[in-house]
Amino acid sequence: MVTEKTISFNRGVPSVRSFPTDQIKECAGAILSTDAHTVLQYGKPLGYMPLREHIAGWYGVSPDEVLISNGSLQILEFLSTIFLQPGDTVFVEQPTYDRTVVSFRRHAANIVSIPVQSDGPDAKVLAERLRAVVPKFFYTIPDFQNPTGVTTSLANRQEIVRLAAEYDFWILEDAPYRPLRYRGTDVASMWSLSPDRVMHLSSFTKLLSPGLRVGYVVAAADVIQAIGPIAANTYVCPGLLAEGIVYEFCRRGWLKPNIDRLKQLYRPKLDATVGALQEHLPDASWTEPEGGYFVGVTMPQGTSIGALLEKARTVGLILSDGRGFFAEGGGDRFLRLAFPALSVQEIHEGISRLARLVTGR
Amino acid sequence: MVTEKTISFNRGVPSVRSFPTDQIKECAGAILSTDAHTVLQYGKPLGYMPLREHIAGWYGVSPDEVLISNGSLQILEFLSTIFLQPGDTVFVEQPTYDRTVVSFRRHAANIVSIPVQSDGPDAKVLAERLRAVVPKFFYTIPDFQNPTGVTTSLANRQEIVRLAAEYDFWILEDAPYRPLRYRGTDVASMWSLSPDRVMHLSSFTKLLSPGLRVGYVVAAADVIQAIGPIAANTYVCPGLLAEGIVYEFCRRGWLKPNIDRLKQLYRPKLDATVGALQEHLPDASWTEPEGGYFVGVTMPQGTSIGALLEKARTVGLILSDGRGFFAEGGGDRFLRLAFPALSVQEIHEGISRLARLVTGR
Numbered sequence: 081m082v083t084e085k086t087i088s089f090n091r092g093v094p095s096v097r098s099f100p101t102d103q104i105k106e107c108a109g110a111i112l113s114t115d116a117h118t119v120l121q122y123g124k125p126l127g128y129m130p131l132r133e134h135i136a137g138w139y140g141v142s143p144d145e146v147l148i149s150n151g152s153l154q155i156l157e158f159l160s161t162i163f164l165q166p167g168d169t170v171f172v173e174q175p176t177y178d179r180t181v182v183s184f185r186r187h188a189a190n191i192v193s194i195p196v197q198s199d200g201p202d203a204k205v206l207a208e209r210l211r212a213v214v215p216k217f218f219y220t221i222p223d224f225q226n227p228t229g230v231t232t233s234l235a236n237r238q239e240i241v242r243l244a245a246e247y248d249f250w251i252l253e254d255a256p257y258r259p260l261r262y263r264g265t266d267v268a269s270m271w272s273l274s275p276d277r278v279m280h281l282s283s284f285t286k287l288l289s290p291g292l293r294v295g296y297v298v299a300a301a302d303v304i305q306a307i308g309p310i311a312a313n314t315y316v317c318p319g320l321l322a323e324g325i326v327y328e329f330c331r332r333g334w335l336k337p338n339i340d341r342l343k344q345l346y347r348p349k350l351d352a353t354v355g356a357l358q359e360h361l362p363d364a365s366w367t368e369p370e371g372g373y374f375v376g377v378t379m380p381q382g383t384s385i386g387a388l389l390e391k392a393r394t395v396g397l398i399l400s401d402g403r404g405f406f407a408e409g410g411g412d413r414f415l416r417l418a419f420p421a422l423s424v425q426e427i428h429e430g431i432s433r434l435a436r437l438v439t440g441r
Numbered sequence: 442m443v444t445e446k447t448i449s450f451n452r453g454v455p456s457v458r459s460f461p462t463d464q465i466k467e468c469a470g471a472i473l474s475t476d477a478h479t480v481l482q483y484g485k486p487l488g489y490m491p492l493r494e495h496i497a498g499w500y501g502v503s504p505d506e507v508l509i510s511n512g513s514l515q516i517l518e519f520l521s522t523i524f525l526q527p528g529d530t531v532f533v534e535q536p537t538y539d540r541t542v543v544s545f546r547r548h549a550a551n552i553v554s555i556p557v558q559s560d561g562p563d564a565k566v567l568a569e570r571l572r573a574v575v576p577k578f579f580y581t582i583p584d585f586q587n588p589t590g591v592t593t594s595l596a597n598r599q600e601i602v603r604l605a606a607e608y609d610f611w612i613l614e615d616a617p618y619r620p621l622r623y624r625g626t627d628v629a630s631m632w633s634l635s636p637d638r639v640m641h642l643s644s645f646t647k648l649l650s651p652g653l654r655v656g657y658v659v660a661a662a663d664v665i666q667a668i669g670p671i672a673a674n675t676y677v678c679p680g681l682l683a684e685g686i687v688y689e690f691c692r693r694g695w696l697k698p699n700i701d702r703l704k705q706l707y708r709p710k711l712d713a714t715v716g717a718l719q720e721h722l723p724d725a726s727w728t729e730p731e732g733g734y735f736v737g738v739t740m741p742q743g744t745s746i747g748a749l750l751e752k753a754r755t756v757g758l759i760l761s762d763g764r765g766f767f768a769e770g771g772g773d774r775f776l777r778l779a780f781p782a783l784s785v786q787e788i789h790e791g792i793s794r795l796a797r798l799v800t801g802r
Contacts, residue, residue, distance in 0.1 A: 091483070093482065096478040101473055101477040104473060108473065120460045121457055150680060153674075154676045179673075179674055182674045183674060183675075289482070289682075290677070290678075291479070291678075291680070292481070313547070314544075315514055315515045316651070319511060319654040321652050322682055
């Protein structure tokens with residue numbers, strides 16, 4: 081019988097308290113006053129032009145190099161459609177974001193995993209794998225990786241980019257958490273190191289709201305052009321009112337203060353997660369993240385994730401199955417702890433429950 | 442040199458004057474006041490539950506039989522993913538909506554066309570084709586068809602449904618124009634005739650706004666369940682704020698009056714289109730639609746659509762290439778005239794220009 085309040089470390093979702101609801105409401109009213117004939121009508125498959133221009137400004141590129149869609153996963157699906165023939169190889173990190181692997185598998189891709197260490201994907205293993213097969217692209221989450229929380233070092237990024245040039249493959253840089261850095265300093269994005277070879281995905285899901293479903297990709301204009309007809313024949317155009325609201329939010333200069341607010345909100349939760357792990361599970365191992373949503377934890381020797389998940393439910397603890405993040409098997413001792421939607425108190429209580437299950441005390 | 446204002450009969454888009462902008466604004470404010478924690482958060486892949494329940498109420502089904510997505514074309518793409526293996530056969534009408542055919546082709550389907558007559562798809566040809574091959578589904582637009590404007594008769598619907606039962610295939614009923622009936626009386630939907638065998642697609646694009654991107658399907662619960670994981674792995678969840686706005690609009694009882702207003706707005710445009718055709722192009726042929734967005738016109742013998750399109754541009758007239766609506770070739774004399782976004786005056790002027798090109802006078 082569960083007598084305690086259920087605590088879920090399972091889903092990488094923001095806290096509902098994080099939503100700038102009143103500001104979003106104001107932006108909805110504003111865009112419907114100034115540009116209703118555009119945002120309520122059919123539009124271009126590449127997205128709402130004022131927002132494309134605004135994002136292009138951030139990156140110092142032309143709007144032709146920006147496409148906006150209903151979340152960045154949808155863009156990943158488009159890129160798979162364009163780049164992948166059945167049997168083509170894709171490199172991913174190990175562990176990696178599970179939904180991406182599902183998308184690649186749906187396109188019958190051959191998945192090769194590159195282990196993630198404390199400074200990002202192991203470039204030596206990457207080089208070894210490349211001698212056997214060259215992928216269409218390498219899918220990587222360099223900032224506060226999902227699910228490990230690891231940030232790829234600059235040296236590592238440079239080496240990956242160099243290998244991409246040498247072996248001629250694309251890098252798919254998924255960077256939705258990048259602006260949520262709680263400490264330390266930004267590492268140059270893969271895209272900035274090699275804009276011709278990197279497709280940079282990001283979104284407003286973690287910075288504003290998931291329900292709006294607004295994600296984007298910055299890539300070479302010919303890649304963006306190639307997505308156009310596929311997007312048109314999938315959904316005619318993306319959700320334009322949502323894009324108009326996001327545009328209005330950005331145009332007013334509200335995004336940066338909102339990100340600052342989110343950092344204030346989430347930093348103590350990251351600290352609580354790491355602190356509680358140190359206190360209750362000193363035999364587990366993890367890389368301390370400098371931002372983002374997750375701490376990836378390898379549990380002590382002897383832990384079986386399947387049994388742990390079952391037991392956890394009996395004490396009101398919902399954990400994600402770490403094995404889901406390992407495309408080629410493994411992860412039997414891996415847990416992804418998502419902290420943003422939990423309170424500091426829930427984090428302490430949850431990790432304390434977890435420790436009792438693991439240590440049997 | 443174009444000296445006259447350009448008139449476009451090309452795209453099936455609503456008039457921007459049709460958008461109930463102030464009401465949409467009010468609904469956006471309202472849903473963000475009452476349910477922000479749901480519509481701004483990640484949600485279920487099947488869509489915003491209050492709207493699913495509301496739509497289920499219209500059809501007298503369970504919410505489990507309703508899925509909402511970012512427009513109905515996206516749902517069609519999901520259904521193709523579920524039902525179609527490369528080489529599978531799909532029946533479509535001839536002519537039919539061009540984007541649908543593109544989606545089926547992307548899934549490497551074998552397309553078989555059933556000619557549309559003044560009472561809908563020719564059931565005799567359908568029966569003949571079925572003796573050769575049974576499709577996974579028959580994609581049909583029974584109400585004010587895109588691109589012909591034709592409505593399938595009840596007798597024809599009953600025969601198609603009977604054949605579907607006899608030969609065991611699905612019917613995909615695309616019904617976005619159905620509520621926009623300007624005269625005559627409703628014909629029973631295919632879905633109502635055979636709910637177990639028909640998937641009924643519709644959307645708020647033509648009834649409210651395209652830019653919101655809210656479409657839905659009513660189908661057997663196991664079909665809806667099968668779409669769930671594909672939707673989740675494509676976009677996690679659809680655009681929930683847009684769905685919340687639509688829900689609020691419907692909940693307030695504003696949809697019916699809005700549809701009545703659209704009928705008032707579009708009926709005279711349909712009448713103008715038919716009247717101008719009778720006056721200027723008596724040698725062309727068409728079926729007079731009772732609703733919807735389009736009049737499909739077969740031009741007089743000797744007309745070549747390619748040459749006509751070119752010439753039209755020189756007199757400031759944008760026409761759609763009728764051949765695009767014929768999946769298996771043909772349509773050399775076919776034009777789809779979309780009237781909702783034009784004024785009555787533009788319709789008269791446009792068809793008069795068209796007639797001058799065709800008759801050479």
